[in-house]
Amino acid sequence: MTDSQSRALQTAMPWLVMAVFLVAWELACVGFRIQEIILPRPSKVMIVAIERFDILLRFCLETLWTTMLGFLLAIVGGLVLGLAVGASPFVYAGLYPLLIAFNAIPKVAIVPILMIWLGVGATPAVITAFVISFFPIVVNVATGLATIEPEMRDVMRSLGATRYEILTKVGIPRAMPYLFGSLKIAITLAFIGSVISETVGGNRGIGFLMLSAGARNDAPTTFAGLFAIAIMGILMYAVCAMVERRMTRWAFRGEMVG
């Protein structure tokens, strides 16, 4: 196999695997005569998705909007808290146990509480997305700051740099690859958060659509919803990965030099 062929194959691999998976699924459904209400054939899901495209799109956009809002809040909050935790041992000692305890709470459990406080609608979904995607950002930013090489710090200190200067000239640039790396994880978590909230109790979004389709025994629509979430997740992940490469080119040096 030549170099260009192997590269082409590498690009095609995800699509090939996906195609094989869908074909196997289709054949299994037909071969084992699985009822549509248990597991619809992917071709059927596709047909339904096209038929109800406008409805799917509307609910998708609702979910996308709440997810992005929660995600943006998580970036701002996570960055601020991560910087504070990473820069100050006192904040670290005080907040870290609390953060871990908070992260250990299943987020499904807080949705009903949010509903009591805020009612049904977009707000609980935004907050759930925020709460679930915020933790990895904090941890990563804090790690990036806390792992500054002591020698780098010594160089700065011997130049008479203030703590603030060390933070802005070394700490923050150094934490950026950690931040952008965590965004890829956080965005998928944010989708999980908002869909959980919509599923537990909501009147909008793709989670709600799936729930009500499920209640009508409309399995193809439920699965179409699943696919829609997966596609949105992949797209947003790709956007985050792209931003990561743009912003922290230097952290990918291995690939560029080699």
Add this chain to the structure above:
Amino acid sequence: MTTTAAAPDPLVELRAVSLAYGRGDGATLALADATMSIRKGEFIAVVGPSGCGKSTLMKLVTGLLPATSGEVIVHGETVVRPIKGVGMAFQNPTLMPWRTTLDNVLLPLEVVEPHKRQFRARKAEYAAKAKALLASVGLGDFAEKYPWQLSGGMQQRSNLCRALIHEPEIMMLDEPFGALDAFTREELWGVMQALWLERKFTAVLVTHDLREAVYLADTIYVMSRRPGRVVLKRAIDLPRPRTLASTFDPAFVDIVHELRDRIHQEYA
């Protein structure tokens, strides 16, 4: 001025300085009773067995670590916090991978007064100065490259430039050539000597390499094993500029042997 030619005021003075890491029974004494004085413009080297507190000594002089007892005096003042106007270069070049070589070299000017305040206004002038400095160590064409695009020896050259750009009075060199191959290392001795001859900063070099110490230094301090004490002070009066050829002169080799014998006693 009370300075006389025979006994000029030292720029850096250590008076019976000790340093212990940790406290109480668990404390380890890294440096004991170190006394030395360094003239302005003098190049000193500190050699000794590993773990003898050489790097500790550097941190004491720059005020990065407070002395447990004794006094470190720079410019006639006791050092209690990190002193300004110091350039530092470590074995690890510690360049910032997100900055180009030029921006790395410019870093001290963004931090050190009075350059910090003028940095924006005089950026072009500073950049020209940094480029000239890079060119003087043979890196003229690499200003826009990132550190990870440079070889180890080139990174260490940039590191020296960064340590020098703000024209510090004191240069602290903690095994700056330690991680390089022998050829590159010997080449950089020449670069270092040329920079020093041109600028006459006061330099403190910590090294394992006795030939390096003799090549570069005016005075060599030999330290004992931990806890480190100064066991020998040796003035090197070989003519400058010293060359690689001169490292094979009998006078040069004799000094290296003398130092080596003294350090071997520490292991006996």
